[in-house]
Amino acid sequence: MSNQYHEPFELLSEKTKDITRAINSLKEELEAIDWYNQRADIASDSELRSILEHNKSEEMEHAVMIMEWLRRNMEGWDEEMKTYFFTSSPITGLEEGSAQPDKSKEVISFGTSLNIGSMK
Numbered sequence: 001m002s003n004q005y006h007e008p009f010e011l012l013s014e015k016t017k018d019i020t021r022a023i024n025s026l027k028e029e030l031e032a033i034d035w036y037n038q039r040a041d042i043a044s045d046s047e048l049r050s051i052l053e054h055n056k057s058e059e060m061e062h063a064v065m066i067m068e069w070l071r072r073n074m075e076g077w078d079e080e081m082k083t084y085f086f087t088s089s090p091i092t093g094l095e096e097g098s099a100q101p102d103k104s105k106e107v108i109s110f111g112t113s114l115n116i117g118s119m120k
């Protein structure tokens, strides 16, 4: 029962236990998506392939529902999702600091450093 927990079960908060349950569920949904995808790819019967594709879509829905629960209940997800989801520019360029310099941030930090200096 507790083999999904890396740390002693009795030490974990109820919140962390629920997060572990969600993450494990997400792993299972992702695995199911992969398996249905592979089976649909090689199924020789077209009706079976359609069923497997349908089931894959259902598992995607399940996975996204869990992701949304994690976004609402585990710190960090919301910020990362807001940075990367539903964007169209190169993904590696979206990370803070990796894109072209943000002129407005440079101006703000320059102004802040001047203010700190003048207060000393």
Ligand SMILES: [Fe+2]
Pocket: 029, 032, 058, 059, 062, 063
């Ligand atoms: Fe599922």
